[in-house]
Amino acid sequence: MQIEKVYEPQRFEPHWAQWWIDSGIFRAAAKAPGKVFSLVIPPPNVTGSLHIGHMLEHTEIDVTIRWHRMQGDNTLWLPGTDHAGIATQMVVERKLAEEGIQRRDLGREGFEKRVWEWKAQYGDTIKRQMIRLGASCDWSRERFTLDPGLSRAVREVFVQLYEKGLIYRGEYMVNWCPRCHTAISDLETAHSDIASHMWHLRYPVVGMEGRFVVVATTRPETMLGDTAVAINPKDERYRDLHGRTVMLPLMNREIPIILDELADPEFGTGVVKVTPAHDPNDFEAGRRHNLAKIQVIDENGKMTAAAGAYAGLDRAEARQRVLADLEAQGVLAKTEDYTLSLGRCDRCKTAVEPLISTQWFVKTKPLAERAIEAVEKGRIVFIPANWSKTYFEWMYNIRDWCISRQLWWGHRIPAWHCQECREIVVAREAPKTCPRCGSEELVQDTDVLDTWFSSGLWPFSTLGWPDQTEDLATYYPTSLMITGFDILFFWVARMAMLGLEFMGDVPFRHVYIHGLVRDAERQKMSKTKGNVVDPLVVTDKYGTDAVRMALLQGAAPGTDIVLTEERMESSRAFANKIWNAARFLFLNMERSGVETWVPDKLEEFRPQADPVSLSVPVEDRWIFSRLNSCAEQVNRAIGQYRYHEAAQALWQFFWHEFCDWYLELKKLEFQEGSGLTPGWRNTLAAFEKALRLLHPAMPFLTEELWQRLAAGSGKRPASIAIAPYPQYRKEATDFAAEREIEILQQVITMARTLRTESKLDPKLALEGVLYSRNTALELVQRHAEAIRKLAGVTLEFKAEAAPKAKAIKSTAEFDLVLHLPKAQEEAQRKRMEKEREQLAKNIANSERQLKDPTFLGRAPAHVVESIRQKLADYEAQLRKLDDAL
Numbered sequence: 001m002q003i004e005k006v007y008e009p010q011r012f013e014p015h016w017a018q019w020w021i022d023s024g025i026f027r028a029a030a031k032a033p034g035k036v037f038s039l040v041i042p043p044p045n046v047t048g049s050l051h052i053g054h055m056l057e058h059t060e061i062d063v064t065i066r067w068h069r070m071q072g073d074n075t076l077w078l079p080g081t082d083h084a085g086i087a088t089q090m091v092v093e094r095k096l097a098e099e100g101i102q103r104r105d106l107g108r109e110g111f112e113k114r115v116w117e118w119k120a121q122y123g124d125t126i127k128r129q130m131i132r133l134g135a136s137c138d139w140s141r142e143r144f145t146l147d148p149g150l151s152r153a154v155r156e157v158f159v160q161l162y163e164k165g166l167i168y169r170g171e172y173m174v175n176w177c178p179r180c181h182t183a184i185s186d187l188e189t190a191h192s193d194i195a196s197h198m199w200h201l202r203y204p205v206v207g208m209e210g211r212f213v214v215v216a217t218t219r220p221e222t223m224l225g226d227t228a229v230a231i232n233p234k235d236e237r238y239r240d241l242h243g244r245t246v247m248l249p250l251m252n253r254e255i256p257i258i259l260d261e262l263a264d265p266e267f268g269t270g271v272v273k274v275t276p277a278h279d280p281n282d283f284e285a286g287r288r289h290n291l292a293k294i295q296v297i298d299e300n301g302k303m304t305a306a307a308g309a310y311a312g313l314d315r316a317e318a319r320q321r322v323l324a325d326l327e328a329q330g331v332l333a334k335t336e337d338y339t340l341s342l343g344r345c346d347r348c349k350t351a352v353e354p355l356i357s358t359q360w361f362v363k364t365k366p367l368a369e370r371a372i373e374a375v376e377k378g379r380i381v382f383i384p385a386n387w388s389k390t391y392f393e394w395m396y397n398i399r400d401w402c403i404s405r406q407l408w409w410g411h412r413i414p415a416w417h418c419q420e421c422r423e424i425v426v427a428r429e430a431p432k433t434c435p436r437c438g439s440e441e442l443v444q445d446t447d448v449l450d451t452w453f454s455s456g457l458w459p460f461s462t463l464g465w466p467d468q469t470e471d472l473a474t475y476y477p478t479s480l481m482i483t484g485f486d487i488l489f490f491w492v493a494r495m496a497m498l499g500l501e502f503m504g505d506v507p508f509r510h511v512y513i514h515g516l517v518r519d520a521e522r523q524k525m526s527k528t529k530g531n532v533v534d535p536l537v538v539t540d541k542y543g544t545d546a547v548r549m550a551l552l553q554g555a556a557p558g559t560d561i562v563l564t565e566e567r568m569e570s571s572r573a574f575a576n577k578i579w580n581a582a583r584f585l586f587l588n589m590e591r592s593g594v595e596t597w598v599p600d601k602l603e604e605f606r607p608q609a610d611p612v613s614l615s616v617p618v619e620d621r622w623i624f625s626r627l628n629s630c631a632e633q634v635n636r637a638i639g640q641y642r643y644h645e646a647a648q649a650l651w652q653f654f655w656h657e658f659c660d661w662y663l664e665l666k667k668l669e670f671q672e673g674s675g676l677t678p679g680w681r682n683t684l685a686a687f688e689k690a691l692r693l694l695h696p697a698m699p700f701l702t703e704e705l706w707q708r709l710a711a712g713s714g715k716r717p718a719s720i721a722i723a724p725y726p727q728y729r730k731e732a733t734d735f736a737a738e739r740e741i742e743i744l745q746q747v748i749t750m751a752r753t754l755r756t757e758s759k760l761d762p763k764l765a766l767e768g769v770l771y772s773r774n775t776a777l778e779l780v781q782r783h784a785e786a787i788r789k790l791a792g793v794t795l796e797f798k799a800e801a802a803p804k805a806k807a808i809k810s811t812a813e814f815d816l817v818l819h820l821p822k823a824q825e826e827a828q829r830k831r832m833e834k835e836r837e838q839l840a841k842n843i844a845n846s847e848r849q850l851k852d853p854t855f856l857g858r859a860p861a862h863v864v865e866s867i868r869q870k871l872a873d874y875e876a877q878l879r880k881l882d883d884a885l
């Protein structure tokens with residue numbers, strides 16, 4: 001039994017990470033016995049690499065999964081990645097740009113091929129990192145949102161929703177890049193502040209001579225497309241304008257004054273112009289009031305024919321001409337400086353233009369109703385519970401979901417446009433002819449689906465749907481979803497809606513929402529702040545187990561997680577403590593020729609006496625009782641997602657009970673004998689059980705030690721990861737043993753405290769008296785020897801009340817009073833020595849003054865006399881002290 005002196009996790013973590021995969025112990029089987037526990041991973045972006053938020057999420061998932069697996073549940077953690085439309089397309093485009101290639105140069109198919117090549121080369125970064133960090137996924141069931149099976153599910157859902165009338169085409173305002181000629185998402189739009197102006201324009205009210213409304217705008221050229229002005233219905237200043245119209249300057253078009261909340265009486269004049277074709281808020285207002293949408297700027301950023309005299313001008317030039325004309329006509333009331341947040345295309349820095357386009361939508365109201373009901377009725381439970389409020393708020397105000405994106409990377413929309421009759425055919429497979437006119441001229445829609453569309457199906461598409469597979473029957477609904485609050489709407493809500501619609505059941509029963517990982521100053525981590533913790537760097541430095549433990553300790557539900565170097569450092573010290581405990585045990589096993597040992601039936605082992613005629617050592621009974629209590633706390637805590645409590649309970653038990661007390665007591669026995677005594681089976685069994693308790697939190701260290709402990713024992717499971725998880729048994733609590741050891745601990749702690757307080761040499765052997773009129777005294781007497789060795793105190797026991805004295809410690813609970821006379825003497829001696837030092841200093845000072853001729857020459861006689869008097873006093877005190885010492 002060899003074990004390295006130093007805990008070096010880098011030496012064994014990669015080995016077990018790979019061994020777990022190779023041995024197939026994380027592979028689930030639909031037919032396996034046991035209660036089902038299943039979870040699908042929130043699929044990370046295929047372009048991504050692991051950040052500390054992933055590591056937190058995966059640690060919480062892994063703890064839960066390993067815990068269920070060890071309880072014999074039929075456990076599945078299904079891993080995979082998301083194709084992440086825009087994010088991936090941008091990564092590959094950037095790479096192509098380095099080669100001087102544009103996406104359009106390759107054409108759609110060529111570009112898609114390059115993305116797949118990129119994926120084959122870099123797409124498994126996350127997977128490799130997850131394996132390295134011990135995520136106990138079933139990699140044989142790994143999925144990718146663009147897998148053929150998942151793509152089939154996407155088409156099936158699209159077609160069914162379309163057939164049910166839940167998918168339609170409609171107008172939508174997009175961010176358009178006039179240079180790249182594409183709609184771009186918010187992700188690709190970079191906002192920056194620029195110095196600009198706010199122009200105030202006077203629109204005359206029709207039929208009210210001399211009456212104007214003043215509107216303010218940062219984009220005067222869009223006024224050409226105004227189709228209304230809005231006032232707030234509650235704004236008393238404009239009550240006389242209800243039902244009126246204004247004349248749009250330059251265009252001489254009569255447009256209505258509408259009553260709408262869009263106008264804020266507190267802001268500006270309280271009147272706003274409404275340009276439904278060029279502003280997203282105005283677009284919505286236009287919808288509410290059925291306004292015409294007049295497009296005055298086109299896809300190239302040029303003015304359209306609808307812009308009248310300005311047609312054909314570039315939008316920037318048009319602005320100047322419009323402003324000049326407005327000024328000339330006396331419409332321009334005021335020009336103010338104004339800082340404006342301008343959105344630019346991330347790729348070419350051109351200012352984006354909001355434009356109306358035709359997009360595909362999902363009608364979400366009917367889907368949302370069932371998803372709301374599922375949470376109301378408790379079929380989906382949010383933890384912490386207050387997230388359900390956020391969920392409801394969003395679901396009650398849900399708007400139709402725009403699912404089309406003008407990208408090349410993603411699920412192509414399964415719709416074909418007939419070039420002859422404009423019919424749109426939605427189908428699972430490409431149709432040969434148009435069902436309306438028989439034409440063969442069919443062109444597939446060029447848009448792809450929003451990436452959340454496919455991830456919304458993730459809980460069932462990954463299990464084989466639309467086929468009725470065994471996996472689907474077994475593992476759906478999944479048991480738990482652990483994810484971040486930022487994708488509650490994007491993802492969790494959509495899974496709920498689509499799962500209920502297509503599976504007729506919720507996609508998961510519990511949703512645990514974890515917090516953010518923050519730095520020591522509780523700041524959000526960001527690249528610009530430079531406070532980002534790279535999980536791979538810190539796991540290299542401290543070991544994966546230590547980082548996991550540090551994350552878990554902070555992972556209280558409903559709070560953010562503060563991750564500091566100190567916490568990782570102390571978690572590493574914790575791992576090291578366990579390593580050293582193992583080293584001590586292994587060393588002694590070796591000395592007594594015991595190679596490996598674990599009990600045959602792990603869970604049934606009870607502390608035993610050997611030979612049978614002797615009683616079981618009380619510390620053995622105690623440690624098993626404490627293990628039982630720790631198992632109770634940890635099982636309850638993990639079951640309630642209170643990971644921080646589980647971590648604390650494990651830490652307290654392993655460090656402060658097993659190592660600090662139990663092993664210290666056992667070492668005494670060992671020092672007397674040589675190597676293991678037969679009773680040491682209890683010690684090994686307790687250690688083995690404690691490793692199992694700790695395994696979900698610190699899988700590598702526990703596997704490493706457990707394998708060394710158990711290697712060669714034939715009846716054991718192949719891995720600690722599938723060994724039974726210790727469960728609480730009421731009858732295993734040994735109150736008598738707990739009381740006896742607690743009393744012993746208190747006496748030793750009292751003695752140690754007295755020693756420290758009196759600043760005594762820790763090795764100095766002391767004599768003491770323990771007073772008690774309680775039965776506790778008898779129990780302590782049994783441990784006189786342990787107290788002598790662990791506290792360095794030889795005790796005399798007196799069943800009487802303690803006298804009044806110094807150097808006393810007492811415990812209220814057991815009426816124990818410890819008196820260490822030597823400590824008292826020592827403390828007094830120390831005090832006197834200190835006093836003596838001070839006196840010697842005073843004497844030296846006085847003597848120096850009295851010998852100083854300058855001082856003596858200047859000081860009045862009575863001052864000199866008083867110093868002489870003081871000196872005499874000091875000397876007298878010193879003699880007294882010396883006598884006493």
Ligand SMILES: [Zn+2]
Nearest residue numbers: 177180345348
């Ligand atoms: Zn652009």
Ligand SMILES: [Zn+2]
Nearest residue numbers: 418421434437
């Ligand atoms: Zn047709």
